[in-house]
Amino acid sequence: MGGRVTLQDVAAAAGVSIKTVSNVVNDFDRVAPETRLRVQGVIDDLGYRPNLSARQLRSGRTGVIALAVPDLAARYFAELATAVIAQARRHAMTVLIEVTDAERSAELAMARGLGSTLIDGVILSPLALSQSDLSGKPGRVPVVLLGERDYAHTFDHVLIDNVAAARDATAHLLATGRKRIAAIGAQSGPSSATAHLRLCGYREAVHTAGAPELAELVAPATHFSPPEGAAAMRRLLALPEPPDAVFCFSDMLALGALRAAHEAGVRVPQDVAVVGFDDTEEGRYGVPSLTSVSPDKPEIARQAVALLADRIESAGSQRKPVRTEVGYELVVRESSAPATETEGTL
Amino acid sequence: MGGRVTLQDVAAAAGVSIKTVSNVVNDFDRVAPETRLRVQGVIDDLGYRPNLSARQLRSGRTGVIALAVPDLAARYFAELATAVIAQARRHAMTVLIEVTDAERSAELAMARGLGSTLIDGVILSPLALSQSDLSGKPGRVPVVLLGERDYAHTFDHVLIDNVAAARDATAHLLATGRKRIAAIGAQSGPSSATAHLRLCGYREAVHTAGAPELAELVAPATHFSPPEGAAAMRRLLALPEPPDAVFCFSDMLALGALRAAHEAGVRVPQDVAVVGFDDTEEGRYGVPSLTSVSPDKPEIARQAVALLADRIESAGSQRKPVRTEVGYELVVRESSAPATETEGTL
């Protein structure tokens, strides 16, 4: 089993030429059924496995795609990665995961197709990239972007309607009778498409409801992490008139916020309702369980891999970039239940 | 920038032979300083990047290692993966992540070095593999195992002392005055090394303290997931004499247990203390925050990558497999605070 078996070896053992074996392996049609059977037998016996390097060298393909995410430890991306790996398998592709640490340079490098030469394409989840970073020429390899607005139609692109989702989440809080809705996760600068879109949705909902939009209720966060969420929540709770609901731009922020509320002796959802974004498993099993916007991750993965695979197949053909929108859902759990109904739960 | 630049192109532009460029790229010594400088300049100008496929085809290396984990969405592995990626970068290697879904066949395939031919080596975190599965011949590629007992010294191997860690965790609960300590996460069958070791540690501690060891207090769990933890906790709480402390074999189990306790109106840590294992971030930000055994993940990653890199470098040389033990720490948080001290916190 140890030493590599090559086409050469199989060919010798089967008494045919290398190319015939290659044809069998690749399921080409110009092979007589009986030959095919015999060769296949030898392949199985010897345990032949094609050398991907040689294959790529010849054909330009490796069957490996890269998934570039800001942070793998962020549950959302771990779940997304799992979904992408599963989808890639269905396309007979392997996934190489890159962690960009949300650094602009790293994301840019991936978008340009640098990184490993081994990859056929990239699925990139940009956090730090601005629109102008990507508007330029596409790089060496096919790229599919995830989760942002369409970057000047330069790349294929899978996203959810962040504005609508944020609006729905905020509207839900208003519908449960909350009046002072805060937002956690605002980010300034051009590099923060996601945060910006969610903030827009939040504002739209607040505006539609005729509620006052107070600058003091919009809390910034540099990272979408629990510590940032906790810090922001502490600031909000320290206000003279604290909010009675908080819409967090990610579940990690929300978990931090829950934590801060707990420490401050503020009850969730009785005193303040909390809604997150991403619907990660830790939110589902938090105490209280977290209401959250749930993007359809499997569908995102399916679309992204399909688009990338298509782009790879038809290399050269100049298909126009596609923008695919994927659904989401607001999953209501304890953290935003109307104050009256929840008393009994405890 | 689009079309690939090859050694050929650089050589032509610099007026030297292909091999000389290759020598510059690989930092060989048979190149005159001035030539080196000139060639390097052209390389930079043209943006040459070596084709890894061709390189491997020739030299047998890709600079890509695989990390095979049971489940990427499990926070522990996501954090571990992040650490491994960081370490690999320091060795100029890229990481390809495989998800085995804790399936024996998939783990076995990785251990045998199947999967992609592109990889130079594998770091495998086995869950379902039994000792005998691995005792056989090592496969095609170097393999480093994580987190289990030493498999018959066939492979390099990085682990923490699971028995001691579990013993410490349990002893900690006993030290805070708990009497009836339950365990969640027991698994039967030969394929469950981790669970088995942690159960041993738990038993040792209970035994040492002279406490009665009750079979009813040991709850099994097929997966280390929140739902399983919650189900187990519900069963324990339904006992005529429920436990006053629970040692969970993973943080995910513990989070489920916390959840179940909350739903049952049982207070943590006042009524029942909970300790987890893995020290994942969601445990740290849970309510209450989770006491947990914290393996030194960065060190695990460092050792594993170093061992693998060494094994790859010295291919052929028959260095004996190494067993490296890495430290851990019990991080005490709210979920196991002595009942008296915590009253004020709420």
Added chain:
DNA sequence: ATCTGCGTGTACAACGTTGTAATCTGCGAT
């Protein structure tokens, strides 16, 4: 002036695969 030797640089082959084009076989049609 020739030889030796060292410091540089180069030609060639090979890694395992696949696309192209050529060859071979057998069979029906002429």
Added chain:
DNA sequence: ATCGCAGATTACAACGTTGTACACGCAGAT
């Protein structure tokens, strides 16, 4: 019997890289 033809198989080259072996030029030694 010969030709043509289609199906089946094969030879060859090439992908980009690196190890081996050799060639070149120039110094100092003979």
